[in-house]
Amino acid sequence: MKRLPFYLSLLILLTCAKDSTKEVINASNDIPELSPISQYKTSFQNHEWNDGWYGHRELYGNGGTSTAQTMGSMTYFDYGNDGDQDVFFHAQSEFHDDVPNSQFFQTFIIENKGTVGGVTQWARRKDVISEILPNGQRIPSGGRKITQGDIDNDGDTDFVIFISDDAGYYFEGRNDGPAGGIYAFIYDETSKRYFPIEIEPYQAGGNQWFYHGGTLGDVNGDGLIDIIAGTVEIRLWINQGDLSFQKETPFIYENGFICSSTVFDINQDGYLDLITSNSGGNSNNVNADPDYRWNDIGVIVYGKPEYPYFDSDNPVTLTSIEESQNYDCMFDVSVTDWDNDGDYDLFTSTYGVDSNDSMYFSINYFQNNDNILTNKTEELFEGNQNEGFANNSGLIKSWDIDNDGNKELLIEASSDWYSTQQGWNSFKLINGKLTRTKL
Numbered sequence: 001m002k003r004l005p006f007y008l009s010l011l012i013l014l015t016c017a018k019d020s021t022k023e024v025i026n027a028s029n030d031i032p033e034l035s036p037i038s039q040y041k042t043s044f045q046n047h048e049w050n051d052g053w054y055g056h057r058e059l060y061g062n063g064g065t066s067t068a069q070t071m072g073s074m075t076y077f078d079y080g081n082d083g084d085q086d087v088f089f090h091a092q093s094e095f096h097d098d099v100p101n102s103q104f105f106q107t108f109i110i111e112n113k114g115t116v117g118g119v120t121q122w123a124r125r126k127d128v129i130s131e132i133l134p135n136g137q138r139i140p141s142g143g144r145k146i147t148q149g150d151i152d153n154d155g156d157t158d159f160v161i162f163i164s165d166d167a168g169y170y171f172e173g174r175n176d177g178p179a180g181g182i183y184a185f186i187y188d189e190t191s192k193r194y195f196p197i198e199i200e201p202y203q204a205g206g207n208q209w210f211y212h213g214g215t216l217g218d219v220n221g222d223g224l225i226d227i228i229a230g231t232v233e234i235r236l237w238i239n240q241g242d243l244s245f246q247k248e249t250p251f252i253y254e255n256g257f258i259c260s261s262t263v264f265d266i267n268q269d270g271y272l273d274l275i276t277s278n279s280g281g282n283s284n285n286v287n288a289d290p291d292y293r294w295n296d297i298g299v300i301v302y303g304k305p306e307y308p309y310f311d312s313d314n315p316v317t318l319t320s321i322e323e324s325q326n327y328d329c330m331f332d333v334s335v336t337d338w339d340n341d342g343d344y345d346l347f348t349s350t351y352g353v354d355s356n357d358s359m360y361f362s363i364n365y366f367q368n369n370d371n372i373l374t375n376k377t378e379e380l381f382e383g384n385q386n387e388g389f390a391n392n393s394g395l396i397k398s399w400d401i402d403n404d405g406n407k408e409l410l411i412e413a414s415s416d417w418y419s420t421q422q423g424w425n426s427f428k429l430i431n432g433k434l435t436r437t438k439l
Contacts, residue, residue: 031128031192032080036157041225042217042272043075043147043160044262048334052076052085053401054110055412055425055439073146074110074395074412077157084112088159088185090143107131107161107185107194129185129194139163139183140202145260149216149225152186152243159185159194162211162229163202179203180210182229186243199227199237199245213260213331217272219309231258234276236308252310253301259329263303266335266344267371271303274310275346277330278317295320297350297364298330300373318348320364321377331394336407338398343368347409349396362387363396363409363427365434382433401426401439409434 040046054074079086087110107129113121131138143161151158164180181202185194200211214229224239233254237245253276263272278299298318301310318330334347346366363386366373377386395412402408409427427434 032082034081035187035189035192036077036079037081038150038155038157042263043149043215044264044335046077046148047075048397050076050085051399052087053397053399053410053412054087055410073143075146075148075159077148079109079111084114086111088146088148090146090161128192131196133196133198139196144211145213147214147216151184151216151225151239153224153241154189156187156189158187160199160214160216160227161185162214164210164212164231182211182214182227197243200247212258215261215263217263219263219272219303221305228252228261228263228274230261234258234261234274248308250308251312252308253299253312253315260331262333264335265303266300266346266368267302268344269303271305271309273303274301275333276301298348316373318346318364318366318373319375320350320362321375332396334396334398334409336398338365338407339367341369343370346373347396347398349394351394360388361394380434381427382430382435385436386434408439
């Protein structure tokens with residue numbers, strides 16, 4: 001798994017949104033009077049079920065006006081409740097001498113300032129976010145994933161950031177193992193600002209249960225948003241209602257190296273299900289599954305009403321159509337009723353390496369018929385356009401962005417480093433097939 005830190009660190013690179021957008025660097029400091037309302041019950045829904053898209057624009061001679069690039073993650077929310085989707089964004093920051101072997105990170109709100117002459121105006125803001133913990137320290141290092149939910153149950157939008165350092169990447173020469181922690185940014189109604197708190201303390205090297213990706217949702221049905229996270233094992237933090245969380249000891253799921261997790265009631269039985277990556281077959285993992293196949297890219301662990309709220313004894317495997325590739329990491333999912341039959345279908349974005357040790361990115365489509373998921377990728381995508389391309393974004397989203405009655409599959413928050421990528425940033429249905437296009 002030594003390759004994974006390299007290509008996961010390249011996943012999210014900051015640029016602006018679609019062709020008709022413009023980034024505003026020198027934003028005004030006006031603070032909206034209305035607090036950002038929390039709209040949904042899971043962090044996945046907050047990201048997926050809105051009309052926002054902060055996607056990559058073409059750079060370096062392809063019409064782009066910004067060359068801003070930075071590692072990080074993002075999620076949508078309506079900052080001023082004005083109907084425009086804004087972005088809460090995390091960017092990797094510089095080294096700091098006062099915290100050995102660590103990098104701080106920066107958080108921004110990328111505010112949608114509306115449309116002027118058909119051009120969307122974006123404002124990058126730091127003036128409403130504090131990065132200082134109650135103990136006076138800053139959060140060290142970089143985050144892998146930003147999620148959102150009303151974790152203090154006061155009606156407005158909060159954010160949870162999962163920190164994960166892989167050995168040997170962020171700090172050259174460091175060999176003390178992975179590190180990580182979990183932090184939240186809580187919205188304060190009085191000051192109209194975000195302030196960080198500590199959920200899981202940051203641990204330096206040797207923290208083997210670090211947090212590549214996490215998710216939020218009410219798994220025990222008490223009305224409070226809980227936290228689900230983990231890389232080697234997925235654990236549960238039960239919300240106690242006072243910004244404290246009870247970390248549960250039993251595993252929800254354990255299978256090697258897990259780099260993403262999402263909760264959503266995909267079988268519509270009233271209980272949140274866990275959709276997670278599956279890297280149990282890697283030879284470097286102490287928990288390697290002898291029955292694991294390299295094209296098993298993920299699993300669904302269905303929810304249940306009693307503790308520990310997920311049926312980890314009966315996971316459903318998500319298998320890629322491509323057996324010759326080694327899929328190391330399912331980074332993101334998009335859940336949507338793609339075929340409009342009443343069942344939730346699933347798109348997955350997956351990273352891996354080929355025989356030449358080169359990174360590639362692949363998307364799979366799983367059609368749901370009465371809770372039986374079948375890989376229909378070859379039938380949906382044009383040729384093999386969903387496979388083998390190098391793209392710096394692992395985030396995907398299905399949305400009818402051009403209002404033509406058909407959903408598009410959007411590649412989010414990515415920068416175009418590769419000439420093979422230039423000219424497209426999404427997939428569009430053309431003659432019944434999802435085909436790479438530029439929106």
